[in-house]
Amino acid sequence: MVKLQSDDMQHHPKRLIGYARVSTGEQAHDAQLDELRSAGCHRIYEEHGSGTSRTRPVLARLLGELTAGDVLVVVRLDRLARSLSHLLQVIEDLVARGVHFRSIGDPIDTTTPQGMFSLQVLGAAAQLDKALVAERTKAGIEAAKARGKRPGNPGLRERRPEAIKAVSKARDKLYLDELMASAQKWLPMVRQLRPQHSWDNVVEVLNRRGQDWTVERIRRAVHRLVREKLADQDLLTRSPRRPPEDHLMKLVAAIAIADPGLSLRQIAAQLDQIGEQPARGGKKWQPSSVRNLLDEAHRFGLIRR
Structure with missing residues (x-):
């Protein structure tokens, strides 16, 4: 509802x-x-x-x-x-x-x-229809069992090629319909992050926003939408390699989230204590470097101001 x-x-x-x-x-x-x-x-x-x-x-x-x-x-x-x-x-x-x-x-x-x-009435009608369909389906299965018939598709049980093809096509259509129905929840963020960020980072951002993705599933979803011309081919371009700064951005974000009261200088001191090397070289972390990583983490969606 x-x-x-x-x-x-x-x-x-x-x-x-x-x-x-x-x-x-x-x-x-x-x-x-x-x-x-x-x-x-x-x-x-x-x-x-x-x-x-x-x-x-x-x-x-x-x-x-x-x-x-x-x-x-x-x-x-x-x-x-x-x-x-x-x-x-x-x-x-x-x-x-x-x-x-x-x-x-x-x-x-x-x-x-x-x-x-009026919308609530429509929703109630849809739920009633769904319940009635489920009830009729259950009754049909019970009646078939009483007549000695096995439930399910006989063509699938017998591994008939035409039945397997039909089921595969139906599943594929259902998958695409589900992607299109949910795309507005995740596709805008994918467009914002790809291809500048890796698929691992994309999944991390989406899941931090209450979703449930894996790298394999999000890549498959984007590939499918690209194939249907519902998303740009550029989303599949290989992301640039940036492991050092990427790691530091996540680390600084994690420190800030764990203790929001820390100043830039205090975060820099913690990085020095755990032995992390500054991304731009040098021996000690500077507050300005921490600020740059926090700004990047904010743009990336890891932390909110």
């Missing part, structure tokens, strides 16, 4: 940003744009493709660029999402980032209590 704090509801939006999707052969393009402009959208992102298409590069880019206080506006709900579950996932992610959502033709507007109530 999507939840919004009361103070977020009272927040005045900074920008109204429109999203228009036009199916192949559809003639309502200009009408969508006119409605979005009349609603006050100063920027409009246009997408061309069917509602069931899983590749929506314009939408993926837009979701990644929205910031807290923005309002994403569409003419109708079906312009944004492929399904009810996809719609709720997108809106929940937006609300968590402080971004509002409004549909001109539907009673959905997360800047108002009434619009949030």
Whole structure:
């Protein structure tokens, strides 16, 4: 269920940003744009493709660029999402980032209590539908067992090539759908860090922000989005080698996090005590060198001011 704090509801939006999707052969393009402009959208992102298409590069880019206080506006709900579950996932992610959502033709507007109530009703309906599907599936399995039938796909049990191929294709589609639904949570940070920083560093930053990645999984995810032309090829460029300063940046950040009251000179003294050599040479650490590493750690997202 999507939840919004009361103070977020009272927040005045900074920008109204429109999203228009036009199916192949559809003639309502200009009408969508006119409605979005009349609603006050100063920027409009246009997408061309069917509602069931899983590749929506314009939408993926837009979701990644929205910031807290923005309002994403569409003419109708079906312009944004492929399904009810996809719609709720997108809106929940937006609300968590402080971004509002409004549909001109539907009673959905997360800047108002009434619009949030309508969204809660949609969420409850989606949960009920999911529960009913699960119940029917369970009943079907029990009935099949009672008739002596084994659950599961007989084609997979018999290792039929066409069944294996179909399941593999379905899993691949599900994986891509999940990536696209979650991309706005992690792809902007990947774009900010790559290729200047290693995949290890990217994972460290994402996980410090409450996510759960491994190097193998994040590389696979980015490779897939690049293959679908939903992310730039440059993200896969080899990062420059920078182990000494990288190590020192993390070390200085760790010292500062462990004892936020330490001065630059005191951090420098601790580095001298543990025998760390200054990155730029010399025998003793200087406060200015510590400051440079702290600034880098702040830009990198390891510490917050």
